[in-house]
Amino acid sequence: MQAEDVYYDDETPDEADIVEWYARRPVTVSTAVATGSIVGAFALGVLTAVGALALLGYMDD
DSSP states (O other): OOOOOOOOOTTOTTOOOHHHHHOOOOOOOOHHHHHHHHHHHHHHHHHHHHHHHHHHHHHHO
């Protein structure tokens, strides 16, 4: 016993394609948001490095 082959006509507007259901929108951000996130990440890295060096200096004494 075999499954029946089902073919859908491309002209039928009622049928949705499965790929369309799972397709995601591309992520779009403004230049200001992208720049702010990069600057913020850099500043957080600098603060972490300075804090680690200060802690190492304090523990060395």
